[in-house]
Amino acid sequence: MEYSQIILEMLERIKVLENKVQALEENKKADNHVETKPTLNVKASAKYRGLTEYLLAQGGRSVTLTYDELEKVLGFNLPGTARSFKHSFWANTETHSYASSWMAIGYRTQVNIEKDEVTFYKKVI
Numbered sequence: 001m002e003y004s005q006i007i008l009e010m011l012e013r014i015k016v017l018e019n020k021v022q023a024l025e026e027n028k029k030a031d032n033h034v035e036t037k038p039t040l041n042v043k044a045s046a047k048y049r050g051l052t053e054y055l056l057a058q059g060g061r062s063v064t065l066t067y068d069e070l071e072k073v074l075g076f077n078l079p080g081t082a083r084s085f086k087h088s089f090w091a092n093t094e095t096h097s098y099a100s101s102w103m104a105i106g107y108r109t110q111v112n113i114e115k116d117e118v119t120f121y122k123k124v125i
Helices: 003-032 049-058 067-074 080-084 097-103
Strands: 062-066 107-112 117-122
Touching (some): 049 067
Antiparallel strands (some): 062 117, 107 117
16 A cells, blocks of 8 residues: 555544544533433432432532521431531441432531531532
């Protein structure tokens, strides 16, 4: 095969690839205008799913909720340990199944003991 023929074939392949890239970029622009609802990770706690959905709906970098607000979001009263052992209850650990309700979607917690508030913030990667 001659060099000129090889070069022509390479130029043709480049043209095809450029067209594909352009099509992908146009699709990406179109997709950015379509609003999609985030999907829940199946690892999230079923009982605390309301919290997961609430955090997803907020879509911000952080969300602060009082215990009363948390109970409204959840639709049930928090267990006594949430108030008695604040730091351990709200720990970001996989040993607590309910912690998956925020960890599965990329949030971590910080507790304000004096105000009885929990701040859920997006983990920066």
